[in-house]
Amino acid sequence: MTCLAFGYTPLPSVLPHSERLDEWLRRGFNAGMNWMEHTAEARKHPVDSYNAAWIGLWKYPRPLQKKCEPIAAYAHGKDYHITIGNILREQAKQLNGLPFVDSLPIAERELAAMAGLGFIGKNTMLINPKFGSGFFIGGILMNVAAGAAMAVRALRATPLQPQHGCAKCRRCIDACPNKALTEDGFLDSRRCASYLTIEHRGEFSEEQREWAKHSVFGCDICQRVCPYNARHLAETEPYFLPDENFTKGKIKGTPLWRAGTKSLKRNYMAARQAAVCLPPAFCNTLATSGKVEPAPIASAQSIGV
Numbered sequence: 001m002t003c004l005a006f007g008y009t010p011l012p013s014v015l016p017h018s019e020r021l022d023e024w025l026r027r028g029f030n031a032g033m034n035w036m037e038h039t040a041e042a043r044k045h046p047v048d049s050y051n052a053a054w055i056g057l058w059k060y061p062r063p064l065q066k067k068c069e070p071i072a073a074y075a076h077g078k079d080y081h082i083t084i085g086n087i088l089r090e091q092a093k094q095l096n097g098l099p100f101v102d103s104l105p106i107a108e109r110e111l112a113a114m115a116g117l118g119f120i121g122k123n124t125m126l127i128n129p130k131f132g133s134g135f136f137i138g139g140i141l142m143n144v145a146a147g148a149a150m151a152v153r154a155l156r157a158t159p160l161q162p163q164h165g166c167a168k169c170r171r172c173i174d175a176c177p178n179k180a181l182t183e184d185g186f187l188d189s190r191r192c193a194s195y196l197t198i199e200h201r202g203e204f205s206e207e208q209r210e211w212a213k214h215s216v217f218g219c220d221i222c223q224r225v226c227p228y229n230a231r232h233l234a235e236t237e238p239y240f241l242p243d244e245n246f247t248k249g250k251i252k253g254t255p256l257w258r259a260g261t262k263s264l265k266r267n268y269m270a271a272r273q274a275a276v277c278l279p280p281a282f283c284n285t286l287a288t289s290g291k292v293e294p295a296p297i298a299s300a301q302s303i304g305v
């Protein structure tokens with residue numbers, strides 16, 4: 001895994017934009033993610049036993065693609081909770097800290113912005129002006145001596161303002177096929193293909209099928225159109241081809257495990273029916289192959305950053 005950049009931030013008793021989480025929940029934008037509601041207090045008050053955080057930006061295993069793909073770039077290869085988690089666990093031992101990568105109830109984007117690693121775009125992603133948004137956020141909560149904590153605070157005297165980098169651009173808002181991005185900078189998960197294909201359990205309603213049809217797992221549209229990702233986009237050979245024969249054996253240890261085989265089959269059927277995002281060759285392969293074989297990771301081109 002490549003760590004593109006890292007930074008430090010002190011942990012305040014309340015995160016500066018935690019009211020955004022309240023508002024997001026108030027509007028029902030968490031959809032069926034009840035766990036976001038149950039863990040809201042912890043997300044807003046990160047300080048418990050720790051007073052600072054080391055945060056890293058970890059490059060996706062596959063670059064964001066120029067063309068629409070059925071499996072989001074982040075989800076290729078081995079599960080990042082495992083790969084990045086292993087690296088962070090080792091480091092955390094030496095620091096007596098607590099590692100996290102999408103594994104603790106903390107507002108990772110906000111902490112990363114506080115660490116000076118980027119700004120929050122209108123697509124709600126943490127965007128680094130140099131690297132775009134094709135990365136995970138993962139770091140270590142730790143305790144530093146009072147003097148060091150003050151030094152870290154001083155370093156962050158001028159935090160980057162959210163959305164300052166978007167200026168008048170609104171490509172992501174206009175490109176989202178489901179109008180899931182609001183004018184005031186929120187993402188409505190109920191309409192989001194990423195939520196529907198990864199987190200939503202049970203059958204789709206008619207409306208949900210319409211919103212989910214662009215993808216089989218995850219969605220990269222609002223990142224693909226972002227000018228900050230323009231020079232990092234690649235056109236890479238299909239990495240693996242999903243079909244209706246998802247089995248536990250094939251998805252174990254990959255991010256697709258989160259959705260499970262039942263949801264993946266549901267997603268596949270919705271996408272195949274619509275074929276919006278699936279190239280014709282892909283559909284033919286699906287009809288005949290019956291396999292979901294990951295290609296070697298080396299086949300992914302470097303995005304050259």
Ligand code: B12
Nearest residue numbers: 017020072102107108109110126136137162187194218219
């Ligand atoms: C729930 C969740 C989702 C939900 C909801 C996403 C959302 N936008 O809220 C769903 C399932 C839809 C989702 C989708 C995706 N996710 Co997700 N997700 C999360 C999770 C677990 C929590 C996010 C959260 O708290 N949302 C609630 C909102 C209110 O919080 P927030 O967006 O973080 O915003 C906070 C700050 O940024 C700040 N803020 C936000 N906007 C603004 C605007 C202004 C003006 C101001 C002042 C402040 C501000 O205030 C908020 C409160 O602190 C995080 C991991 C984590 N623990 O943080 C990963 C995480 C955000 N996801 C991630 C990824 C990779 C994705 C996908 C790209 C996957 C995919 N390809 O399908 C998509 C991207 C969709 C998108 N455009 O966001 C990465 C993002 C990396 C990055 N560069 O930003 C994270 C950080 C996981 C990780 N460890 O890498 N995700």
Ligand code: SF4
Nearest residue numbers: 176192193219221222
């Ligand atoms: S991930 Fe896809 S569906 Fe969700 S907001 Fe972005 S473009 Fe819209």
Ligand code: SF4
Nearest residue numbers: 121122166169172226
């Ligand atoms: S597409 Fe434009 S508006 Fe959306 S996040 Fe990127 S720069 Fe901001």
